[in-house]
Amino acid sequence: MNLVKATLTPSRHPLSEYIHRLESGQALLADSPENVLEVVGILKSYGIVLDAYSRNLIYVAEHQFLNLFPFFKYFNGEVTPARLLRHWWHDRINFEYAEYCMKAMFWHGGGQLDEYVDSPQFQAAADKAIRARWKGNPAILLLNKLFPQFLPEQVRVMSYYSALGQFWRVMSDMFISLSDRYDKGEIQSIPQVVQHILDGLVTNASKPITYSVTLGGQVYDILPQSAGLAFLMETAVPYVEAVFFRGTPFPGTVSYNAQAYQIPFFQGDFTYGALYADPLPVGSSGIPPTLLMQDMRHYLPDYLHAFYRDSQRGDDDLRVKICETFQKSMYCVTTAAILGLAPYPMKTSDLSEQQANRKYLENWMNRFMSSRIVDINS
Numbered sequence: 001m002n003l004v005k006a007t008l009t010p011s012r013h014p015l016s017e018y019i020h021r022l023e024s025g026q027a028l029l030a031d032s033p034e035n036v037l038e039v040v041g042i043l044k045s046y047g048i049v050l051d052a053y054s055r056n057l058i059y060v061a062e063h064q065f066l067n068l069f070p071f072f073k074y075f076n077g078e079v080t081p082a083r084l085l086r087h088w089w090h091d092r093i094n095f096e097y098a099e100y101c102m103k104a105m106f107w108h109g110g111g112q113l114d115e116y117v118d119s120p121q122f123q124a125a126a127d128k129a130i131r132a133r134w135k136g137n138p139a140i141l142l143l144n145k146l147f148p149q150f151l152p153e154q155v156r157v158m159s160y161y162s163a164l165g166q167f168w169r170v171m172s173d174m175f176i177s178l179s180d181r182y183d184k185g186e187i188q189s190i191p192q193v194v195q196h197i198l199d200g201l202v203t204n205a206s207k208p209i210t211y212s213v214t215l216g217g218q219v220y221d222i223l224p225q226s227a228g229l230a231f232l233m234e235t236a237v238p239y240v241e242a243v244f245f246r247g248t249p250f251p252g253t254v255s256y257n258a259q260a261y262q263i264p265f266f267q268g269d270f271t272y273g274a275l276y277a278d279p280l281p282v283g284s285s286g287i288p289p290t291l292l293m294q295d296m297r298h299y300l301p302d303y304l305h306a307f308y309r310d311s312q313r314g315d316d317d318l319r320v321k322i323c324e325t326f327q328k329s330m331y332c333v334t335t336a337a338i339l340g341l342a343p344y345p346m347k348t349s350d351l352s353e354q355q356a357n358r359k360y361l362e363n364w365m366n367r368f369m370s371s372r373i374v375d376i377n378s
Contacts, residue, residue, distance in 0.1 A: 022346060028332070035328060040193065041300065052095075053098035061161040107267075116223070125222055167235035178196050204231045205233075207230060244274050275334065275368070276371050
């Protein structure tokens with residue numbers, strides 16, 4: 001009797017092409033020399049910008065704790081006439097975009113960090129820090145009694161400042177090292193880009209996320225190490241969910257009027273993230289990613305800037321090109337996240353494990369149906 005070994009049949013999902021790509025070791029973004037150049041180049045620029053974002057977010061969390069009027073929070077403690085002039089002239093890093101991402105993470109929540117900031121342990125730690133911060137200020141302490149959730153909510157926000165800053169610290173180093181490897185000739189394909197990012201995520205997966213402030217010479221632990229918060233599940237995964245997929249509606253592009261039904265009723269149905277965004281509005285007022293594109297344009301590697309200049313419009317639509325390339329790079333980061341969270345390795349030869357992976361990938365593809373996954377591969 002001939003025994004026929006069962007094999008996994010091709011997927012019938014509308015986006016089956018991308019499922020099969022992932023199963024075969026490829027990425028959501030097609031592999032080509034041009035895509036490699038674009039992705040590595042934009043991630044180098046992004047890594048430099050993330051370094052600045054990370055430093056500022058952590059500075060705000062540690063040195064602007066419960067400052068009700070933080071006029072100089074973007075100066076990292078270095079307030080000079082020259083920096084003030086550059087700030088007013090907008091010759092600076094747009095830290096507002098970093099706060100936009102932080103607020104998106106805070107609002108969408110997810111993971112144990114979201115659960116911990118609502119726990120009794122966090123409330124107790126926040127209360128201690130609040131009393132220490134406003135010791136000797138009866139007006140603020142009275143305000144805290146009248147509105148007992150106002151200041152604790154600000155402490156929760158400060159916790160997200162710190163957590164996102166720590167997440168971006170890791171990602172910045174990861175993207176800069178990717179660029180260094182590309183310059184050495186070690187990175188030559190999109191799957192290699194994805195593997196570099198995946199290796200970085202795995203290496204830092206258990207890196208503790210902690211946060212403390214020093215008040216009156218005493219250290220107050222807001223997110224103690226005993227809380228067990230880690231890089232991957234408490235920052236990386238919620239960040240992908242909040243910023244890559246859900247995002248927030250951009251003011252001026254849709255109506256916030258509930259009767260207009262232009263915004264989904266459920267947060268889980270939001271598709272305003274980086275994987276869905278139309279690059280064309282970039283540069284428009286009220287579109288937060290415009291700030292990021294403006295920041296990255298200052299740090300483009302020469303080879304990437306030359307690649308853009310060789311196109312039909314040269315530098316005239318530079319921000320749009322940056323946005324399109326950035327979107328390609330985020331599909332590479334998303335590929336790494338999908339592979340890292342898969343129930344089994346994609347190379348498995350066990351049929352039941354292959355079937356579990358197939359179901360897992362099809363669930364992901366359901367979320368990509370209205371994304372720009374086809375456009376970036378056109």
